[in-house]
Amino acid sequence: MAQILAPSTQWQMRISKSSPNASPITSNMWSSLLWKQNKKVSPTSSAKFRVMAIKSDNSIINRLEGLLNLDITPFTDKIIAEYIWIGGTGIDVRSKSRTISKPVEHPSELPKWNYDGSSTGQAPGDDSEVILYPQAIFKDPFRGGNNILVICDSYTPQGEPIPTNKRHRAAEIFSNPKVQAEVPWYGIEQEYTLLQTNVKWPLGWPVGGYPGPQGPYYCSAGADKSFGRDISDAHYKACLYAGINISGTNGEVMPGQWEYQVGPSVGIEAGDHIWASRYILERITEQAGVVLSLDPKPIEGDWNGAGCHTNYSTKSMREDGGFEVIKKAILNLSLRHKDHISAYGEGNERRLTGKHETASINTFSWGVANRGCSIRVGRDTEKNGKGYLEDRRPASNMDPYVVTSLLAETTLLWEPTLEAEALAAQKLALKV
Incomplete structure (x- = not known):
């Protein structure tokens, strides 16, 4: 994910009264399609x-x-x-x-x-x-x-x-004074797969067959490697026009798969912006005649799945000495691993296998610059002694209201017993 520097200053979208002369998504935008x-x-x-x-x-x-x-x-x-x-x-x-x-x-x-x-x-x-x-x-x-x-x-x-209103519970957590005082930032990496309409097979793949092995497709260019770039670009511009805090996009490891990043966002804004961006992507793929899939493992076998890695920090993590706060948060996350996994998306067990840049769904782990862990800490965070953590467990179909509020709840509101904390710290080799 692109580096996150600072959040949007707008916690709530406000709409300008100025009006352009025409709808921004017109036939001209689709000329290359x-x-x-x-x-x-x-x-x-x-x-x-x-x-x-x-x-x-x-x-x-x-x-x-x-x-x-x-x-x-x-x-x-x-x-x-x-x-x-x-x-x-x-x-x-x-x-x-x-x-x-x-x-x-x-x-x-x-x-x-x-x-x-x-x-x-x-x-x-x-x-x-x-x-x-x-x-x-x-x-x-x-x-x-x-x-x-x-x-x-x-x-x-x-x-x-x-029961399906997850925003209401998230808003309660984000309105808690302890959470508000820590000003939680989120940067969400939304991966998705584009499918051919009639056969539900990834874009650019031969029908009933497979392309060459993974390797040349990630962040690639070229007709034989990059499939669906115009959809990604149209979505990028549409989100910027809408006021969504989209921060970047790139082609993913599996051909026909893309990613965009939303953030940094504060509190409940993260969920609102992801859901708005998903709606816009659904509409664009509808116009383009392509099927959008958020399945966490759309193709079985030696192919990467689709996740929704969630970067997270609090005010204390971003200040001097924040690395110790991050390690305490990791300890809490380890003790509630099953609670988080159960809320991180349907079908995630097909993705979290310990292969293809994932950790096993059954084992919690963390590491610096290690994309095979449950929680990754960046080199800059380690070097500077402050920064953010990346939760790599959420699936591409996760509910951002659930994931963001659960991270805040576990790290800011939930307190483990001293015995559990000591055992977890020893197991994870954490000194907190």
Whole structure:
């Protein structure tokens, strides 16, 4: 992951009232994805990704794009708000749109809304209404103007958080005075895999076959090594436009797999920004005709899995003497290893095998500059005596609200017994 220097100064997204002349994601952005033909479309190549469309001056596509790219701001004060929430699987993002009478700058200005929870696996059919509470807003890179994306969490009509609402519990932890005093920073490395639509096989791989072994694909360039770069770049720009604190991106070890980093973010902002970035990535891959997978081990065998490494520090870790604080945090994390593993993503046991830059799911370990450990500490942190730790256990499909708040809870609020602490320190060779 790229080095994290300082967090965003914005704990809550605020939307400018200025409006561009058109939606930032237009056909021009996709020019390198489009294969122009003379009213002729050939089958999708299995070896190289292309989005194909018929282009002509009077085509239906052009007329539709013209309407999609309409700038409505000169004609109305009304905006479109896309309400986004997490569905019943805990990883699926859902959304629907509504008109708001004027531009807004804060989620408190937005009305609550509702949806049919029986259709998302979150409520029974005879009592299906679930209430959406707006929590964070971002500029909409698809509609442009003053239009917004709204991250919401879900409640019963009586005001109780539903079981899949992990944000509510995270917000309670981050509002604890002990946690707030330590100003927790997060940098999250989101890995994902791009799949061909009809065969659900990685982008750039021959259908039913395999590319050459891993090695030349990581951070690579070239048509025979890098597959899906335009999607990664489009996502990068869309996140920057939206106000998401994205800090970098790169091609990953397995061909057809990519990573982007979000952070440094403070507290609950980390989860809001990851979920907004995932929604934008889903929309971009939808437009490109590619399937997004957050499976932690999309291809079995000698291929890297997909993780969501989480870099974490507190105020005390970042100050002089912080390395000792980091080691105390590692001790606490070792004692709650099973609790963390159970909350770090479905199917993670297929990824955490002790191979392909992972530690075994059953054994906690830590090390300096060791990517085969549960917790990695960077060389700069060791050298400077302060910095951050990297939790390498979370899977690509983890819930960022759960992971970030659990790290804060374990390292700042949870206290082990003296006996357990002493045994763990001896086992891990930690002097704290």
